[in-house]
Amino acid sequence: MVSPVTESQVTADVSAPNPEKLERIRHTCAHVLAMAVQTLFPGTKVTIGPTTDNGFYYDFDRAEPFTPDDLKTLETQMRRIIKAKLPVVREVVSREAIAAEIAQLDENYKAEILAGIPEGETLTRYTIGDVALSGIGGFKLTADKSKKAQAQQFWWDLCAGPHVESTGDIPADAFALESVAGAYWRGDENNPQLQRIYGTAWENAEQLKAYLHQKEEAKRRDHRKIGKELQLFSIQEEAGGGLVFWHPKGATVRRLIEEYWRQTHLAGGYELLYTPHVANLNLWKTSGHNDFYRENMFDVMEVEEQAYQLKPMNCPFHVLTYKSDLRSYRDLPCRWAELGTVYRYERSGVLHGLMRVRGFTQDDAHIFCLPEQLAAEILGVLNLTEQTMSDFGFNNYEVNLSTRPEKSVGADDIWELATQALIQALNDKGWSYVIDEGGGAFYGPKIDLKIQDAIGRMWQCSTIQVDFNLPERFQLEYIAPDGSRQRPIMVHRAIFGSLERFFGILIENYAGDFPLWLAPVQVRLLPIGDEQRQYAQAIAQQLQQRGYRAAVDASGDRLNKQIRNAELEKIPVAIIVGKQEVTDQTLSVRTRQQGDIGTLTLADLQARLDVAIAAKSQI
RNA sequence: GCCGAUGUAGCUCAGGGGUAGAGCAUUCGAUUCGUAAUCGAACGGUCAGCGGUUCAAAUCCGCUCAUCGGCUCCA
Structure with missing residues (x-):
């Protein structure tokens, strides 16, 4: 989008x-x-x-x-x-x-x-x-x-x-x-x-x-350029277009994003799932993807005369998980989240860095709920989205509400109910929005969120979609208070959208200058001469033991060169250790934002790091 | 997929039918240095891949792949 x-x-x-x-x-x-x-x-x-x-x-x-x-x-x-x-x-x-x-x-x-x-x-x-x-x-x-x-x-x-x-x-x-x-x-x-x-x-x-x-x-911030310079990721001809290799530094950022995601989702009442990457083609026939999404799917593979399909979406797996047991209305809502890796065939000409790839991981979740729970669940998603985006430094949004398109499934009254639930949630949230008449999916209305980056560009990440189609196709049920079997409503939502794209957006938003909590290397120690190497090592080790990402520059370069390299690598904090610091047991600290900030003790430094980390800001 | 451009060392790029070039990076040696590049040497390439034209192709032609700018589509 x-x-x-x-x-x-x-x-x-x-x-x-x-x-x-x-x-x-x-x-x-x-x-x-x-x-x-x-x-x-x-x-x-x-x-x-x-x-x-x-x-x-x-x-x-x-x-x-x-x-x-x-x-x-x-x-x-x-x-x-x-x-x-x-x-x-x-x-x-x-x-x-x-x-x-x-x-x-x-x-x-x-x-x-x-x-x-x-x-x-x-x-x-x-x-x-x-x-x-x-x-x-x-x-x-x-x-x-x-x-x-x-x-x-x-x-x-x-x-x-x-x-x-x-x-x-x-x-x-x-x-x-x-x-x-x-x-x-x-x-x-x-x-x-x-x-x-x-x-x-x-x-x-x-x-x-x-x-x-x-x-x-925009060119200066291009995530493809920065991704290479900072050794965050690569996409390699030998492996194929649109397939992302997360290098150690990029993988560190991803791990931090994932840890944040896990923590906020658990706190938000979600449970986490893991599901397979392939499934029998029959599943995709039932879900409708084989008919409606075929052109975005990789070719089927044959396993012992059965057709299998690499997954382009996670939803059918979550649906099967729901279906594996008899559900009571008391079990609802079920909020199930997964960092689900999907593969979609994209025409070669449309691939673009991390923004458009052939294999990516969605921060996917599906909420199965009662009709009367819908508005509250949507609101919950909006709140989680707002918290997440603001923690990652995005505070301006553009919200779209997409309504029923010409070609669609489901009864009028249920479309009306779902659309009203979305509107109610948006109103409760106090967000103004633009209505995209007829822009919804064929299976339900949706809310899309675009975030504004540091130079004013809008990026779509989050999407919240109400789905009447899959519960119907898979005959999902729950037992109502009166003992009857009823169909739950399904909400499909992603906040980051895909980790790959979101990472790309983060790189461009920060121009590679990640806030301290996300920086792959937070602190680099620069020994002026070989005699300070041991002291630098000891400090680095102490920082590491306390959970900071710290390392010593092992190059043996002159100080100016070491500083230059730390700057070029956009490392937030450089610590210079020479004879003076070893003697005094102190640290000479230079931050990327402020330059030389003088001499600190290890405890002082830690306190400063902690403030920036807690605020999710740059130091 | 389509239209156009591009593909030369790990990176950034020069060269252009007849021994393959530079800077940075890497390795080694010297230097032990106080807030953005110390000096020297060495190493490094089937010039994206395959085929054709030619006595001779990195260079010209064709096809393939990838990348870039768009179209269509999209997380």
Whole structure:
């Protein structure tokens, strides 16, 4: 659900851009791009050119691929058009007239767009340049790349607008073409593939600069880069794409996340499960995954003439656990959690670091409950989610409530009950939310939570889904007070989403500077000379025995080099020990956040470490 | 999977039909050093893999794999 590719989600922190004006600039920018393309590359067909969060794109149909050099040339041409201050004119047109013009130009995509606009709607076209100069309507474009050609330019597009009044209103120093990519006509991979040129555009150079800075910042924090630098994890060609190796330091962070998870879940009334990684294919037939989820599943494997399936989800296993015994209403709610590792087939082109992989571990849980328990259970999940996210440093959320989609299972009244339960829980929690009408799963409504990271990007992690489908398919039951057999409601929820993705988000959020409680190495001791090595070892050992993650720099490098390495490895606390410290039995402490903080005793240091660890903050 | 780009030492990268290069890292030697890089030497590569063109391929061509930017999809 979260697009792992975050560039488009980056919202630059700029001095209050005017959204309406930006929209116009970007929209016109897209037109100017299309005009430039058709001038320099005659025969290219236009399709659509909408605005995006940071700019615009335009999709073109052209046999030859656009090269990075082409983008530069196009940018130059766009600047010419901007410099020429050509008027942008809105004009209401009749369907017949515009259809004829489009047909004459053989712009079949435009014709398709026109055909899709309902009868009776006002049709407008936007013209760049002076019609009078061209003499006739339509594309009067020249392939002449000389600068003299610009005065004759005239271009139009069927478009609802709005636009700026003149190409001169686009700030020539506040836009840039960014990349070219493949995109399908109307987003359907069965349709022809078009070439999409992405651009960014702003009101002024400062805003553009802020956006580029934000982009740099995102690049600096890229978890793939940091993961390699800090030796946290790897993904290896030899093993296959999308399969994650957690290296000792990354594994330490994961262990700490898991320990936190275990502790909070046990405290929250959950019980923990372990279930297998494969199961007989029949289980997946019963659950419906074999029909509805086949394309995301690995191929079946044959074991003694039986078909087995590597698991893409944990739910059926939890359901079977429920079903293994007769349940009373007194047993409910059952809250069962598992760090369940699942494998999903993902097309090779979509894999992305830790954010999109083929094998990952969900912090999965399923709650089986009575209808009247539903709202309270949801609220419990919201509380646990809030506590967890705030402990990991995320305090801003965006909440979505997704309701019944067209294609769905289950009776109306039970959908209504479940949706109301979600709403009630959100209200009880006091969270405002956005309703995503029809965005629910086919088996029930859901709440999704997006968290905001340190540079303003939103990431979806948590999801809470009510499920009517699996209890039905597996005929789950409990014995009601009146002795009748009733169907429990099932809630599926994950807080981190997947440990891999959450780890990736953590790395990017902290830019590798983990808070003390999560830092793989909390303290490194730097002996100035060989004579202090023993003292450093002794201190490290004492720290380790008291539960801190401490180690001695064994390199024998000079102090400056050791400090540099500790900094590059983002180790929160470096302790320098020289002759003076050994003599005085003290420690010279340097934190990554504050630099040299002076001389402390071991007890003082411990006290400071404990404060930061308890606060889950950096030291 | 599709479109485009990329793949050279552990890492970051240069080179470009005819002995494979640098910095960092590693190892060894010297240095024993006080808050972000001590000096020197050595080691290290079937130039992603397979096939083709050529007297000769890391270099040109084709296929495969992986990665990157997107599309579609998604925890």
